[in-house]
Amino acid sequence: xxxxxxxxFGPSFATILFSFILQQSIPSLIRSAAxxxxxxxxxxxxxxxxxxxxxxxxxxAALYFGAATQPLITLNFLxxxxxxxxxxxxxxxxxxxSRWVLLxxxxxxxxxxxxxxxxxxxxxxxxxxxxxxxxxxxxGLCALPPLLCTALVSDTALVFSLCGxxxxxxxxxxxxxxxxxxxxxxxxxxxxxxxxTPHSTPFSGNATVVGVLAFSVVAFLY
Numbered sequence: 001x002x003x004x005x006x007x008x009f010g011p012s013f014a015t016i017l018f019s020f021i022l023q024q025s026i027p028s029l030i031r032s033a034a035x036x037x038x039x040x041x042x043x044x045x046x047x048x049x050x051x052x053x054x055x056x057x058x059x060x061a062a063l064y065f066g067a068a069t070q071p072l073i074t075l076n077f078l079x080x081x082x083x084x085x086x087x088x089x090x091x092x093x094x095x096x097x098s099r100w101v102l103l104x105x106x107x108x109x110x111x112x113x114x115x116x117x118x119x120x121x122x123x124x125x126x127x128x129x130x131x132x133x134x135x136x137x138x139x140g141l142c143a144l145p146p147l148l149c150t151a152l153v154s155d156t157a158l159v160f161s162l163c164g165x166x167x168x169x170x171x172x173x174x175x176x177x178x179x180x181x182x183x184x185x186x187x188x189x190x191x192x193x194x195x196x197t198p199h200s201t202p203f204s205g206n207a208t209v210v211g212v213l214a215f216s217v218v219a220f221l222y
């Protein structure tokens with residue numbers, strides 16, 4: 001089970017999926033980028049960097065802590081002693097490192113929350129009644145559900161798993177369906193010339209759309 005744990009792979013996959021939700025931010029990122037043509041390269045580099053760091057961190061923690069590895073990796077540093085034997089005083093620097101590691105998810109999640117909230121609010125604002133249509137109202141409505149839900153759920157791993165399950169829609173289903181719809185709209189407007197656009201890649205065809213949808217259905221059910 002140190003290589004593959006089928007009992008916990010589902011929640012783990014959902015958590016990983018949640019960590020790489022970025023599609024909803026790409027259009028606004030491209031519009032505001034100083035060099036829009038370089039956006040794809042920057043995103044590939046960013047995802048590759050995150051994957052590498054996650055693999056190094058996850059594998060090293062699993063190898064070091066073994067079966068005692070905590071679901072939230074930062075909790076493994078709760079009893080960090082900096083090499084001091086049991087029964088002796090813990091060095092001040094070790095305590096500082098332990099507390100910093102424990103606080104790190106709070107800072108990173110707090111920093112990411114406004115970014116996600118702004119994207120959701122921008123989509124919700126257009127759907128609100130005219131009297132309530134404002135950025136502040138939309139942002140408030142988007143912020144309340146996650147704050148209330150996390151106040152009721154104390155298991156952090158469960159929170160990330162639930163977010164990951166909803167992430168299937170954002171990461172797999174919607175992008176695949178949008179790609180198919182955009183390709184059809186392009187060909188309907190420009191004919192066969194609309195099959196290839198400046199944004200087309202070898203993965204822009206219907207085969208990729210079907211493959212992504214099939215994989216996402218199987219992964220979601222698992």
